[in-house]
Amino acid sequence: MSFNKLKFYFYLFVYSRLKHTKLMTQNMKSPNNGFLGEIAKYLMVNFNKIIINDSVKKLNIKKNDKVIEIGSGNGQAIDEMLKLTKQNITSIEVSEKFRTELIKKFHNKDVTFFSNDAKDLNGIFKNNTFNKLLAVNVVYFLTPLNVYANEFYRILKMDGEGLLACKFDGIKKFDNSTAPNRDLKDVVKVFQNAGFKVNIEFVDSNNEQEKYHLIFIRKLKNGK
Numbered sequence: 001m002s003f004n005k006l007k008f009y010f011y012l013f014v015y016s017r018l019k020h021t022k023l024m025t026q027n028m029k030s031p032n033n034g035f036l037g038e039i040a041k042y043l044m045v046n047f048n049k050i051i052i053n054d055s056v057k058k059l060n061i062k063k064n065d066k067v068i069e070i071g072s073g074n075g076q077a078i079d080e081m082l083k084l085t086k087q088n089i090t091s092i093e094v095s096e097k098f099r100t101e102l103i104k105k106f107h108n109k110d111v112t113f114f115s116n117d118a119k120d121l122n123g124i125f126k127n128n129t130f131n132k133l134l135a136v137n138v139v140y141f142l143t144p145l146n147v148y149a150n151e152f153y154r155i156l157k158m159d160g161e162g163l164l165a166c167k168f169d170g171i172k173k174f175d176n177s178t179a180p181n182r183d184l185k186d187v188v189k190v191f192q193n194a195g196f197k198v199n200i201e202f203v204d205s206n207n208e209q210e211k212y213h214l215i216f217i218r219k220l221k222n223g224k
């Protein structure tokens, strides 16, 4: 067995033993500089490629779309979105560790990074700024979720669309205080209450990491 395969299984083993703990869940939310942060980052790269590529494809980004991503992590979605839009891409990333790496990775690309928490982007973006919003594996951690939903509604243009991609099965053992939004129906209700029209797609798989819900949120003229 190669070193890389051994590393993968070792990290997976540690993760499976610790994922219910607050410390591991915190690292999955926003990796720190320690060993668990290293594992979290490694697993995100290896586990999230399918959900990210599918989400970007289904967000149907057009070349003139102004796109915002919440929680870009290691930037896999940005790589794909850069192929689709000619407009500057906005990335909101609260993790300093991720942000530093993202700025280095995309220094010569048309992407702007912000460290702000996505619940209040009032100082930086006017109402009705973006055509598309993407958040992959982020919604579980946002609290209180209704504040974020209202902010997403404010910054999206009329008829603008967002895609919240969630592996609810994969995170069901996460620590509840760090990842409280683990129920599809509850999440949908919050975004409907914020004024969005919501549609759901479920992608099934035998592999827990390749099974996910795509929650499409659209800001329509006549509200809900």
Ligand SMILES: C[S@@+](CC[C@H](N)C(=O)[O-])C[C@H]1O[C@@H](n2cnc3c(N)ncnc32)[C@H](O)[C@@H]1O
Pocket: 028, 029, 030, 031, 044, 045, 048, 052, 070, 071, 072, 073, 074, 092, 093, 094, 095, 098, 116, 117, 118, 119, 135, 136, 137, 138, 141, 142
């Ligand atoms: C589980 S990671 C997902 C990363 C990437 N989207 C992926 O699927 O691989 C969650 C990301 O959301 C970011 N994040 C968490 N809370 C946030 C908030 N309130 N505002 C903006 N970003 C946030 C974290 O720093 C982290 O990069």
